[in-house]
Amino acid sequence: MTLSLADVARIADLARLDVTAEEAADVHGKLAAIFGLIDQLAAVDTTGVAPLAHPLECFAPLREDAVSERDERELFQSAAPAVEDGLYLVPRVVE
Template identity: 60%
Template sequence: MSLSVADVRRIARLARLALSDEEAVAAQAKLSSIFGLIERLQAVDTEGVEPMTHPQPMTLRLRADEVTESDRRADFQAVAPAVEQGLYLVPRVIE
């Protein structure tokens, strides 16, 4: 699938981009090559190929799920203008 310069101009207008004539021609060439690559990829037979999360067989290193910081809620709420039952009170915004 190749795009015409008119197609590129329409896409640019929808994206609110101002393109000069030279930029439109350059974008047309780049977009057409991208669409060509997509067509080639879609033509590949992937029947029976298992989906992968990563191209290389690897596992993620996991760390222990441990608390590394102390509870400082009381310190933070001590300087808050208004607190009630451990919650910050804020002015009503929506009426």
């Protein structure tokens, strides 16, 4: 796999991460090295091997459909950069 500078810009956009022009060259070189490491996997024969998503393969347990949490809106919103009337404030999205 060859990663281009344009690829870096595209994934940075997907990741909602600003990468400046001067950062991009350094990031590009380092990501290329990391993918050099990762690309070793391509040579492994994994025909018929089921992917392992989780080490213990446990079942998702069921519980009663009951309210288990308290309303802690004020406490949780105390960590927010900007709130008003119990709502999180963000820049206007719809004009």
